[in-house]
Amino acid sequence: MDHPMSQIDPDQLKVILATDCGSTTTKAILIQYVDGEYRQTHRGEAPTTVEKPFANVTAGVLNSVSEIGELAGRRLVDDDGHIISPATETEGCDIYISTSSAGGGLQMMVAGVIAEMTAASAKRAALGAGSIVMDVIAANDGRRPHDQIQRIRDLRPDMILISGGTDGGTTDKVVQIAELIAPAKPQPRFGSSYEMPIIYAGNKEARDAVSNVFNEDGFDLQIVDNLRPVLERENLGPARDKIHDIFLEHVMAQAPGYEQLMEWTGAPIMPTPGAVGDILQTVARLQGINVVGVDIGGATTDVFSVFDDTFNRTVSANLGMSYSISNVCAEATMANVLRWVPFDMDERELRNHVKNKMIRPTTIPQTREALMFEQAVAREALRLAYKQHKEFATTLKGVQQQRTVGDTFSQETGGMTIVDNMKLDLLVASGGVLSHAPRMHQTAMLLIDAFEPEGITMLAKDSIFMMPHLGVLASVHPQAAEQVFERDCLVYLGTCVCAKGTPKPGKTCFKYQLSGDCTESGEIAGGELKLINMGMDDHATISVTPARGIDLGNGPGKKVEGKVRGGSVGLILDGRGRPLSLPEERAACQKTVQGWLDSLDVYQEDNEDKSTEPAGA
Amino acid sequence: MAKSYTPGLLVTRHKKHRCMRRLPIAGDVRVSVGDRVSADDVVAETALPGDVNPVNLSNQMSLPPKDVVACMLKQEGEPIAKDEPLAQTKGIFGMFKTTVNSRFEGTVETVSPVTGQVIIRGAPLPVQVRAYIGGEVVSVSEHEGCEVEADIAYMQGIFGVGGETHGPIMVACDSNDQVVTPDLITADMKGAVIIGGARITVEAIKKAQSIGAAAIISGGLDDEDLKSLLGYDLGVAITGRENLGITVIVSEGFGDIAMAERTFAMLKEHDGHEASVNGATQIRAGVMRPEVIIPLSEVPASERDADSESGELAIGRxxxxxxxxxxxxxxxxxxxxxxxxxxxxxxxxxxxxxxxxxxxxxxxxxxxxxxxxx
Amino acid sequence: MGMTGMMKAVLVLFAMAVLSLSQAFAVDITLSPPSNVETEDAPNDVGTQVWVRWDASLDDVELDQSSGRSLLGYAIYRKIDETGSGLESTAEMATNASELSFSANFDFQGVQPIGSVSYGRTQFLDENVENGMTYLYAVAATGPGDTFSPLAVADLPVTASMEYFNRGKLWFLLIMLAISGVIIGFVLYAKRGGIIKVRPIAGLEAVSEAVGRATEMGKPVLFVPGILDINDIQTVAGITVLANVAKTAAQYDAQLRVPTARSLVMTTARETVESAYLGEGRPDAYNEDNIYYLTDDQFGYTAGVQGVMVREEPAACFYMGAFYAESLILAETANSIGAIQIAGTAMPSQLPFFVAACDYTLIGEEFFAASAYLSNDPEQLGSLKGQDIGKIIAAGLLVVGCVLATIAVTNGSRGARIAELYIKDNILGADGLVPNANKVAEIDAAMESQSQQPLGKGGDS
Structure with a gap:
């Protein structure tokens, strides 16, 4: 597929049309250059049409685009059913771009020699490219060969990434892995004529041997540079690019209608999560901040982080709010979920509710109690997903350490997490339970409770899940993408200022002083949570003096100054301490949580709709 | 947009059904295209090498490793059953002997005088793939498997546990809203696919398990009961590999809930007929629902096909x-x-x-x- | 009153005896004898000690500068009741005395005393008695030029006896019981499923990383178990770590090489590695030729290991055991080939080299705790925890003792001094549960003299 990317002059782009073909809905947005800046002006939505009876993704795309056209009063689709490009004064767009996760997105299997080393790098490459990693096969994954073969057969990946060995390193282990995969003959999801694409990104000296193994029908072996040429360095670029290429050439081409869609787009179609990762990286780079993004779905939770220019993405496959809700309760334990619920619930009944939500994933909570329970589950799902992310986003393993005698008592192992909540500047939430919460306060509270940010952190949510569109746009016009991201994509909830340490309950945790659009000063006691109203466009400087042993960014007890901005919620001052701990005892825990919810006014009392109250309940 | 959600569960009196039967690793396919097979027929088979199970006898008998060889009751190469004595100490004047029973079944492969470790290699694991449904073989892929096709009555449940099995249908409940209690399960239901009404209690499942029923199908189930049945809290709805000896399928959901009348009526119609049942459930992309397949001896000519639960929302529905x-x-x-x-x-x-x-x-x-x- | 009467009688008796003897043997019995000779079986011993105490002779004083002392010391004599007669010293006069006593005309020249002390001292510990025997002691003052005093004989004979309990060390027993109790408590706690948290030891956590690196690079893993024999505890600890390394190597299917400097270490290492491979279900991957003996010679061995390093370029090197001068030679060589190195030793002199040259180093205690850490066995973890408590007690005593001693010196309060004495002589020493009254009295006396000195007064009250 030849994309005219090089011919695009970013300055000529005045009207940009972008779609994201999700598994159920296709969302289109229109970005226009208005009064010297790029703004998202209109949006449209239509059901995705990959499945029968339409079996052509372009139908859904055109429906959503037509909806925008009507709203914008601009003709975007011509009579032949084509998107009009380039734009004139009244019709068409300058560029059309798209992402796709239809049909379950890009599903991959990766393999490497050692699970924590080359296999982990391979997984990072696959996740970074926006795929779902179905399984990681490694020589030391504890499974016997026939179990591994069985697993490979059961999975139906779109492609397989094999790594292993440093350049000049092990050859036989890599070939052994290849010899497991070849006879297992993994079946692709689409059609039998499809040749399973295999990307080999391992020891360059093993290339011939690996080629010999896959030298039979049904495989399409592609060789790229080793993604771990030495253990000290990762080189994920070539493998990532190859994954994108194959995604377009093989996977997308198999899906109905995509061939046509690819002709329309002015930049390569990207897998949705890959595009989300790209926009977050772009924003982090342009603004010089550290960002964590989360997208909680029904089955999975994606966590993206950019710390000091290092991007990581994890997909927690079994943490989600519908298909996986039961697993969240099992993994986090019901007791941990219930600690966020400030009233008693019958556990037996709850368990049935949870399982019914699992087998009927599209139902929505009707009562306030059901909503509170669902949000309690969400807290645990996010907490676990973030924990998994921290464990995965590490420095490289298997690297030689340089020591001096001074390190005698402070030897650190390789593979430490690079996620540092204190350094986090922006936390972006998306996904149903977060972005469609009835009150923004709930979203903010969920984020703070689950991610436990430290120091000064901005909270935002993706208003209409626009990040994928902007991710593709970033590959064409980063500045435009960043402008729209800042102005239209994010809905700022506000800023939270959170103390790290164990403050004494009731005693001063930190003193604060605000100046700017909001002037206020006071102190926060240990265990206290306070909301200060700051509007959407309010900016202020906060100066915080923590008590002894309490850290807000400059070390325990040290004064901190920083900028805060308001939002739909405001400024949240959190003196509960980190790590966040709740009383063990049920009644005390309920009281504490109720106190927190009250101080942030998370659930308003007066929105009770009497007609939905069950009779006799 | 007046579309209501339905889980898309298919319940039909007739459909043509194709079913892929595949080996986990390459092996022999025993049938050829055009063969008529019944549910129990082996269509393909292969063998996996046995597992290696090390047993440290030196530790278990508190003997120096070199003395272990003399205490062996089974020598290298001899087969041994589970719980069969493997070795015995000499004891003191023939008393206070310690006997070690094998925890594994297999063949004594080696006895090491250096470490006092005995290795028991399990038997090669035969892997057999059965036809699962009675029908006709319509395609064969060499060394891999085949496809079987049949005219069937078909019912999808919403959730199940346990794998493939089959047996004659026996209806235990009089109505679709009757709770399945242990007293409804009788000894003559051995090997049968039991049809219940509303919720199944765990006691009833355990009783069915003990009498050796093939499967039990009903409207609902309590999650607590599911947990006590499985022994763990089910996290992700991917099932089918539980080793319960019985397949359990619920048609409606968790809790006290009756089976849909139409489903109950259809199953009742086939009382006594042979049915193939699979509890495997996967709720995700590539949804898999548990199923009950009843091969039809004669194809009803006028029966409407595919009347799954769908339709427009309207007042009165x-x-x-x-x-x-x-x-x-x-x-x-x-x-x-x-x-x-x-x-x-x-x-x-x-x-x-x-x-x-x-x-x-x-x-x-x-x-x-x-x-x-x- | 009886006592003095009796003493006088004895003195007269001795004076007479001495007078008569002095003529027969050229010995001057001119000094006045010590008095109140008392003997006591030494407490808390195995029956081999007897205390002899007496009051100083009247001559035990310094005269003036020119003439010096007339009394230089005391000689101690004893009689044994073995036969009911005779001193055990040589050339003793035969007597027919059937009871335990010293003859009236004692031969000071012919009989060697069993011990002597210098002037000013009034007690003697006879450490050469036999359990169960009865002895009679006598003390005579000695002066320059064979001058003696008459023998002062103890009133009563003494029998040396053994005590089953050394009550002086009761504190020792208590501390031991406490630590054992804590250890047993923790073992039981761990066995019942209690969680004992052990601080992560980076060096052991990194084993899988190091072996993984070797696997990825297709290079072997080198394990050096030190240069001492298997009877050295460090070698044993090293073999424990080897078991874990071998287990990981078996899982990862990495090549493991173990050159040894002792044949017995080689045998042990082979068995350890083989069982580790068996345990992982990889008996086929075990090759005993990879665990071999080089030489007993320290530098021959070092050169051999270096050769392996340079030729095979292992990607991970472990040094676990006792090391001497070869430590840095090995670590630097392996560093030059880019290997991950993990060292563990209890040799304080070699630790700095390992810390500087290796990626990870297990230091002393960490190294010994490795087996508990790696096995996760409740018994070992429990005892590790218990031992830690013991160490905390010891460290606590050390700190408290230091603080009290400092206070006692700088401030000099009675309480601090007695507390210091208590820690030093009772808890750590052999004075039993209650402070020794004499030592307390000494402190009191010292304090009194201190407090009265400024006033220029002396004497006692």
């Missing part, structure tokens, strides 16, 4: 609420307000008004109902 607070209750649509409504939870959603048989009315989000057929 019967529906079931599938979320608390009215979970499982059946009622009639009495109004379809067009405007979104603010729910008790504070969120806005499109709703409908439902009238329950008791005369009580309720407002329910459209996402929380499913249409049912009379």
């Amino acid at each position: 019967t529906l079931r609420v599938i979320r608390d607070p009215w979970f499982g209750m059946i009622g009639e649509v009495s109004a379809l307000p067009a405007e979104p409504h603010v729910l008790g939870s504070g969120s806005k959603a499109r709703v409908l008004e439902v009238k329950f048989p008791s005369g009580e009315m309720a407002i329910v989000p459209r996402a929380n109902v499913e249409l049912i057929w009379e």
Whole structure:
């Protein structure tokens, strides 16, 4: 597929049309250059049409685009059913771009020699490219060969990434892995004529041997540079690019209608999560901040982080709010979920509710109690997903350490997490339970409770899940993408200022002083949570003096100054301490949580709709 | 957008069904295209090498490793059954002997005088793939498997545990809203596919398990009961590999809930017929629901195909609420307000008004109902 | 009153005896004898000690500068009741005395005393008695030029006896019981499923990383178990770590090489590695030729290991055991080939080299705790925890003792001094549960003299 990317002059782009073909809905947005800046002006939505009876993704795309056209009063689709490009004064767009996760997105299997080393790098490459990693096969994954073969057969990946060995390193282990995969003959999801694409990104000296193994029908072996040429360095670029290429050439081409869609787009179609990762990286780079993004779905939770220019993405496959809700309760334990619920619930009944939500994933909570329970589950799902992310986003393993005698008592192992909540500047939430919460306060509270940010952190949510569109746009016009991201994509909830340490309950945790659009000063006691109203466009400087042993960014007890901005919620001052701990005892825990919810006014009392109250309940 | 959610569960009196039967690793396919097979026939088989099980006898008998060899009751190369004595110490004057029984079945492969370790190699694991449904072999892929096709009556459940099995259908309940209790399970149900009505109790499942029933199918199940049956809390709805000796399928959901009348009637019609059952469930992309397949001896000529539960929402339609607070209750649509409504939870959603048989009315989000057929 | 009467009688008796003897043997019995000779079986011993105490002779004083002392010391004599007669010293006069006594005309020249002390001292510990024997002691003052005093004989004979309990060390028993109790408590706690948290030891956590690196690079893993024999505890600890390394190597299917400097270490290492491979279900991957003996010679061995390093370029090197001068030679060589190195030793002199040259180093205690850490066995973890408590007690005593001693010196309060004495002589020493009254009295006396000195007064009250 030849994309005219090089011919695009970013300055000529005045009207940009972008779609994201999700598994159920296709969302289109229109970005226009208005009064010297790029703004998202209109949006449209239509059901995705990959499945029968339409079996052509372009139908859904055109429906959503037509909806925008009507709203914008601009003709975007011509009579032949084509998107009009380039734009004139009244019709068409300058560029059309798209992402796709239809049909379950890009599903991959990766393999490497050692699970924590080359296999982990391979997984990072696959996740970074926006795929779902179905399984990681490694020589030391504890499974016997026939179990591994069985697993490979059961999975139906779109492609397989094999790594292993440093350049000049092990050859036989890599070939052994290849010899497991070849006879297992993994079946692709689409059609039998499809040749399973295999990307080999391992020891360059093993290339011939690996080629010999896959030298039979049904495989399409592609060789790229080793993604771990030495253990000290990762080189994920070539493998990532190859994954994108194959995604377009093989996977997308198999899906109905995509061939046509690819002709329309002015930049390569990207897998949705890959595009989300790209926009977050772009924003982090342009603004010089550290960002964590989360997208909680029904089955999975994606966590993206950019710390000091290092991007990581994890997909927690079994943490989600519908298909996986039961697993969240099992993994986090019901007791941990219930600690966020400030009233008693019958556990037996709850368990049935949870399982019914699992087998009927599209139902929505009707009562306030059901909503509170669902949000309690969400807290645990996010907490676990973030924990998994921290464990995965590490420095490289298997690297030689340089020591001096001074390190005698402070030897650190390789593979430490690079996620540092204190350094986090922006936390972006998306996904149903977060972005469609009835009150923004709930979203903010969920984020703070689950991610436990430290120091000064901005909270935002993706208003209409626009990040994928902007991710593709970033590959064409980063500045435009960043402008729209800042102005239209994010809905700022506000800023939270959170103390790290164990403050004494009731005693001063930190003193604060605000100046700017909001002037206020006071102190926060240990265990206290306070909301200060700051509007959407309010900016202020906060100066915080923590008590002894309490850290807000400059070390325990040290004064901190920083900028805060308001939002739909405001400024949240959190003196509960980190790590966040709740009383063990049920009644005390309920009281504490109720106190927190009250101080942030998370659930308003007066929105009770009497007609939905069950009779006799 | 007046479309209600249905899980898309298929319940039909007739359909042509194809079923892929595949080996986990390369092996021999025993059938060829055109063969008629019954559910129990082996269509393909292969063998996996046995497992290696090391047993440290030196530690277990508190003997120096070199003395272990002399204490062996089974020598290298001899087969041994599980719990069969493997070695015995000499004891003191023939008393206080310590006997070690094998925890594994297999062949004594080596006895090491250096470490006192005995290795028992399990038997090669034969892997057999059966036809699962009676029908005709329509295609064969060499060394891999084949496809079987048949005319069947078909029912999908919403959730199940346990794998493939088959047996004659035996109806245990008189009506679709009768709770399945242990007294309804009788000894003559050995090997049968038991059809229940509403909720199955764990006691009933355990009884069915003990009499050796093949499967039990009913309307609902308590999650607590599922947990005590499995021995663990099920996290992800990917099932089918449990080793329970019985396959359990629920057609409607968790809790006290009756099987849909139409489903119950269809299964009752086939009382005594052979049925193939698979509890494997996977709720995700590539949804897999548990199924009951009843091969038909003669194809009904005029029977309508594919009448799955779907249709337009309209006033007067019967529906079931599938979320608390009215979970499982059946009622009639009495109004379809067009405007979104603010729910008790504070969120806005499109709703409908439902009238329950008791005369009580309720407002329910459209996402929380499913249409049912009379 | 009886006592003095009796003493006088004895003195007269001795004076007479001495007078008569002095003529027969050229010995001057001119000094006045010590008095109140008392003997006591030494407490808390195995029956081999007897205390002899007396009051100083009247001559035990310094005269003036020119003439010096007339009394230089005391000689101690004893009689044994073995036969009911005779001193055990040589050339003793035969007597027919059937009871335990010293003859009236004692031969000071012919009989060697069993011990002597210098002037000013009034007690003697006879450490050369036999359990169960009865002895009679006598003390005579000695002066320059064979001058003696008459023998002062103890009133009563003494029998040396053994005590089953050394009550002086009761504190020792208590501390031991406490630590054992804590250890047993923790073992039981761990066995019942209690969680004992052990601080992560980076060096052991990194084993899988190091072996993984070797696997990825297709290079072997080198394990050096030190240069001492298997009877050295460090070698044993090293073999424990080897078991874990071998287990990981078996899982990862990495090549493991173990050159040894002792044949017995080689045998042990082979068995350890083989069982580790068996345990992982990889008996086929075990090759005993990879665990071999080089030489007993320290530098021959070092050169051999270096050769392996340079030729095979292992990607991970472990040094676990006792090391001497070869430590840095090995670590630097392996560093030059880019290997991950993990060292563990209890040799304080070699630790700095390992810390500087290796990626990870297990230091002393960490190294010994490795087996508990790696096995996760409740018994070992429990005892590790218990031992830690013991160490905390010891460290606590050390700190408290230091603080009290400092206070006692700088401030000099009675309480601090007695507390210091208590820790030093009772808890750590052999004075039993209650402070020794004499030592307390000494402190009191010292304090008194201190407090009265400024006033220029002396004497006692």
